[in-house]
Amino acid sequence: MPLYRLHYFPESGNSYKLALMLTLCGETFEPVWTNFGGSVTRTAEWRKAVNEMGEIPVLEESHDCASCWLRWCPSWVIQIAIMC
Numbered sequence: 376m377p378l379y380r381l382h383y384f385p386e387s388g389n390s391y392k393l394a395l396m397l398t399l400c401g402e403t404f405e406p407v408w409t410n411f412g413g414s415v416t417r418t419a420e421w422r423k424a425v426n427e428m429g430e431i432p433v434l435e436e437s438h439d440c441a442s443c444w445l446r447w448c449p450s451w452v453i454q455i456a457i458m459c
């Protein structure tokens with residue numbers, strides 16, 4: 376079973392949509408709260424580490440090892456990735 380990490384913030388409908396889909400698909404995931412209001416997604420560090428587009432949500436997926444992560448975005452691509 377894959378490991379999932381969802382970078383989100385609570386007010387994000389796009390994040391909610393993915394958390395709901397993961398839950399309805401019976402998947403567990405680690406929610407990674409992101410300080411969107413504090414503009415962390417606009418920093419060069421966050422964009423380099425998480426999403427160069429500067430957008431939330433981002434889903435990370437790992438199959439074999441906890442240090443190898445696939446990173447998915449935007450949300451419509453994530454929905455397809457969860458289904459595959």
Ligand SMILES: N[C@@H](CCC(=O)N[C@@H](CS)C(=O)NCC(=O)O)C(=O)O
Nearest residue numbers: 387388389429430431432449450451
């Ligand atoms: N097309 C993207 C849009 C995601 C999106 O608009 N996220 C907003 C927050 S809900 C965002 O990160 N906006 C960047 C910004 O305002 O700096 C998706 O569906 O994932």
